[in-house]
Amino acid sequence: MDALDRVVKPKTKRAKRFLEKREPKLNENTKNAMLIKGGNANLTVTEVLKDIYAVKKPFAVLYKRKNITRPFEDQTSLEFFSKKSDCSLFLFGSHNKKRPNNLIIGRMFDYHVLDMIELGVEKFVSLKDIKNSKCPEGTKPMLIFAGDVFDVNEEYRRLKSLLIDFFRGPTVPSIRLAGLEYVLHFTAVDGKIYMRSYKVLLKKSGCKIPRIELEEMGPSLDLVMRRTHLASDDLYKLSLKQPKGLKPKKKKNISHDVFGTTYGRIHMQKQDLSKLQTRKMKGLKKRPAEKSAEDGGATPKKSKSA
């Protein structure tokens, strides 16, 4: 869109900060997701979008109005939305006779569509239907993928990568162990993908590591894969490329050996050995045995047995 391509020069500090937040960076921001309703979205699909929004808060935007677009035919409106709201993940819900309860999950690279996968919702249990206590908003979920299909099939592999990207949440350096409350479990069996969310209860076990009990909570979906629009291999590789600055800097003078021992290297200047302070070195002091040997060969002291 022309309006968004024009370079805007900021006139206030606030505008400048806003633009700086959106420009490409070495360490990127957490990806935002936009949840869009299609032209004819029914109740199920709307509920799904609302639930996923609740899971992904605050890194998601839910568009309440219906948008009459077809992502698989025309991607410009999606790209426009993504540029406007700076979201690189999207979830588009629609419903028609040919594809009932349709969800299109996708991600963007540089505000252009990278991957899009269409999933059909066969069964949906919402957050409201399961009456128990929920975990707090914004908890980083644990993600578990079960099923060998996720590695064998190329489309399923991309779907796995997409789901991880979608539900990952912010990258944190450390995590509170008692706060691991939410787990999303994806099982791929028989051409269907079962997504279940559980609340984790940590029970006492004999040792330090607690025993896990799960309580069903939150949205559970039975999905079936329909169409896909995956990026070409080289575009995908280009998007995976990380800049050089992110590589961990090698610390000089530190080396590790096979057994895990860390060796350090210290570079000393040349020491004048004649000026060394030997009076303060306990190791050089004459031990009583040596003293007596010097004096005249008395019996050495008995050493204690272990």
Place this chain on the structure above:
Amino acid sequence: VEAVLAAAEEQEAEKRRSITVEKELELEYDLGNLLAVDRNPPPAAALRGAGPRREALLRALARDNTQLLVSRLWELPAERAGGAGGPLVAQLPEPTFRLPREKPPPKPRPPTRWEQFARLKGIRRKKKTSVAWDEQAKEWRRRWGYRRAGGDPSRAWLAEVPAGADPEEDQFARLRREKRERVARNELNRLRNLARAHRAGSAVPAAPLHPTGHQDRDELRRVARVARVSTASLGRFQPRLPKESAEPPSRSGGKKRRFEPLLGNLAAERSRQLELLRDMGSKKPVLDITRAVNKQLRQEEAEAAAANKGKKQSKRGKRGRRQQRPGRSGKKSGARRQPQQQKPAGGGTGG
């Protein structure tokens, strides 16, 4: 003793039984993302059945996998955040699963005209202290800004008339005008650098010429070249300005090498070969030593400046200068060695 050890082991095993999970294939963990991937094929036949049984099976599978993941997470190095009573916090490693980026990585901005010049000449940044000694006030004051070291320049009550200036001229007005000009020139250069960086970043294609007022040298040159070549004979017979080059501008921009035809100009070839023989046989060195030495020194300085660009300028002063001296004299002898090398080779082939 062995009986005691065996009993202790059994007790441990009992305790651990509640948290151990048996799996055919080990899971793959990415603890940075709190991710676990289970490659074991799930029991397809059992899961095909209807509702509650399937849910129970899925739940059991999830419980096992979660138990394994949580055990791994609990084994990470943990500490108590915020003192003794705080929550137990584990240090997560870096995420290993490669996910595509949101936007392409940022391109470094191109160097400004001054930065290019400084790199060429080997000029390095002098680190200035933030405070300077003020003789008038006899204290350390900031280098610029409110209450600066040299006193407020706007309140200067004396302006000397310089040697060759007009005695009637208003010196204060001159100073003010010059400052304004300096500021304006600085601002213009800054905007030009910005525009250059922006153009380099977005790779603007050969756009049509701006209306007068916004044309810059490179644009004019480019457009003039395109206009010259856009004739039926591709610019070969166009009238030329007195200082323009004779040959038509090459489309590759001077990157490809041009070779003379093998059997063309006999006279030129003869004169070239005679000149070569003359130079080889003469006693005077062809190489101008001073020019070579200066070039080498400049190149060295530029390299040294580039190498030390990121590092702190810790080796300044005596140590820095001491390091540079042996380098200088070394290279001078190196430069002198070259003509000596050429001569025996020339003598060999000439003789």
